[in-house]
Every structure is written in structure tokens, then in C-alpha cells.
Amino acid sequence: MIRRAGVPGTGKLCSLSFREGKEGETMNNIKLAVSEGIALVTIDRPKALNALNSETLGELNECLKELEQRKDIRVILLTGGGQKAFVAGADISEMVNAAPAGGRAMALLADEAFCRLENMSQVTIAAVNGYALGGGCEIAMACDIRIAAENAVFGQPECGLGIIPGFGGTQRLARLVGKGRAKELIFTCDRIDAQEAYRIGLANKVVAKDALLDECRAMAGRILSKGSYAISLAKASIESGMDTDLASGLGLEATNFGLSFATHDKKEGMTAFLEKRPAELTDF
Numbered sequence: 001m002i003r004r005a006g007v008p009g010t011g012k013l014c015s016l017s018f019r020e021g022k023e024g025e026t027m028n029n030i031k032l033a034v035s036e037g038i039a040l041v042t043i044d045r046p047k048a049l050n051a052l053n054s055e056t057l058g059e060l061n062e063c064l065k066e067l068e069q070r071k072d073i074r075v076i077l078l079t080g081g082g083q084k085a086f087v088a089g090a091d092i093s094e095m096v097n098a099a100p101a102g103g104r105a106m107a108l109l110a111d112e113a114f115c116r117l118e119n120m121s122q123v124t125i126a127a128v129n130g131y132a133l134g135g136g137c138e139i140a141m142a143c144d145i146r147i148a149a150e151n152a153v154f155g156q157p158e159c160g161l162g163i164i165p166g167f168g169g170t171q172r173l174a175r176l177v178g179k180g181r182a183k184e185l186i187f188t189c190d191r192i193d194a195q196e197a198y199r200i201g202l203a204n205k206v207v208a209k210d211a212l213l214d215e216c217r218a219m220a221g222r223i224l225s226k227g228s229y230a231i232s233l234a235k236a237s238i239e240s241g242m243d244t245d246l247a248s249g250l251g252l253e254a255t256n257f258g259l260s261f262a263t264h265d266k267k268e269g270m271t272a273f274l275e276k277r278p279a280e281l282t283d284f
Helices: 054-067 100-119 135-141 169-177 179-188 194-200 209-224 228-241 246-260 264-275
Strands: 002-007 012-017 030-035 038-043 075-080 085-087 123-128 131-133 145-149 153-155 191-193 205-207
Touching: 030 054, 038 054, 038 209, 054 100, 075 085, 075 135, 075 209, 085 123, 085 135, 100 135, 100 228, 123 135, 123 209, 131 135, 135 153, 135 169, 145 194, 145 209, 153 194, 169 179, 191 194, 194 205, 205 209, 228 246, 228 264
Parallel strands: 038 075, 075 123, 085 131, 123 145, 131 153, 145 205
Antiparallel strands: 002 012, 030 038, 153 191
């Protein structure tokens, strides 16, 4: 089906070719599979190294919009199709002739999808299975957790193309690795391997390529065994707290701490702990 979606801040409409993202169905550039509370979202343009064009960004946003409403899904894994790339960047062929207004519109389209990924109540894990350059590094940074295969390569090469990172790179990279390292990576356009990404805090873990999805699913399983509503409150506290001063962040944490006391999971979790039995946590 064809849906119309607005490009934020422009008043314009763009056409998005999108088939309903139900389990087992695919869109043009996005694959979705759901199993046991985990959604696997695959950006699937392997011939283009999964480069992000407007159609792919629109499909991703629509897919995430549906997933964030589903109570049967608590963890979302994001990866790239094929053997070489997670996401090798934005689609240069689409941007080469774009005017300033077109560049801004594409950045805002990416921002809508990436902010949705960052702020949805479910936990999001990037399974970085190859090149994560430009927009690929930026979408990985919008996820809660990044697990990198040994062959993963990260970088922000935009300044070498005469532009700047436009999908969140100038903002999220500094928050993850510090301002100095972010400036170095953006100004030099240097690529770093998975181990260096782990060393500086860009990747949470590095695993063998063949074990990547298994490791992501294992981590998802550990997350699923915990209180999902509590995790969503913790995520909201972290995300909002990063954008404010410490005192305000602590106030938000105290409020959400109090909210968690109104849940079934709080009563069940504490009672199970005192009774020395496994807890049955069901809130979401």
C-alpha cells in the first residue's frame, strides 16, 4: 500500500511504498520477523550495502511506528542484510544533486525514524554486522545497545564529502565517546574497527561474526527475563536525564522510581526475592 508521511519541519509530503509489517512479510527495503517477544528488523539493500535512501528511511519509520504499539514485542534487534554491511551510510546517489532544502528534509526524515528508535519503550539492540559508516554509525548510536561483529567498521566520513553528519552524528557521538574523540572522528573521517569502537565506548561488546545474532538474542533473553515496564522507566529516565542538569535528572528518576512502586511487578519481584523464588514479571 502507499502511505503519505510528512517530512517534519517542511510541510511537504513524501510517498512511502510500504506493505504492512506483519510477521513474515517484507517491505521493499525492510524485513521484519517476530519470535518470542523479539523483533528482528533488517535493513535489506545489500547491493547498495544497505545505504539509507528516503524510501528506506520512510519504511523504517513506519515499521518502528507499528512496533512501538505492540505489547508482544519487548526487544528490537536491528541489523543489515548481506555479508558486508550493517548500513554503509546514506545513499549518495540520492543526495548528489540535492539542494539545501532537500538535504535538510532528508536529515529530518532520518531524525524522525532515529528518534523513534531511541525513545520507544522497547529495548533496541544494533547487531552491527559490517560497515557502519555515516548514517550507519548514526542509526547504531540511536539504539540502546550496540553489539559489533569482529568485522564491523565504524566511521563518520561526511566531511570528506563536503558535508557534515546530518542524521545525529554531531550530537550522539559526542554523548557516547566524549567531545574530543567525536571531533577527531568527524574531522579526520577516520574509520575504526570493532575493537577500537569497544575501547572508546561506541560498541558495548565485540563477538565473532557468526555468533552475532545469537549473542544479541541471548542478551535480549536476559532483558526479557526482567521487568519490562521497569526497564522502560529506566530507559526514559536515562534518555531524558542526559538532556538536563543533574538535579532535574535526579528529580525525574525519583518520580519514575515512585511510579514503579504502583506496579504488579514491584510487588511480585520483591515478594519473590524475600521468598527466594523466581519472579513472574508481567507488566509492560
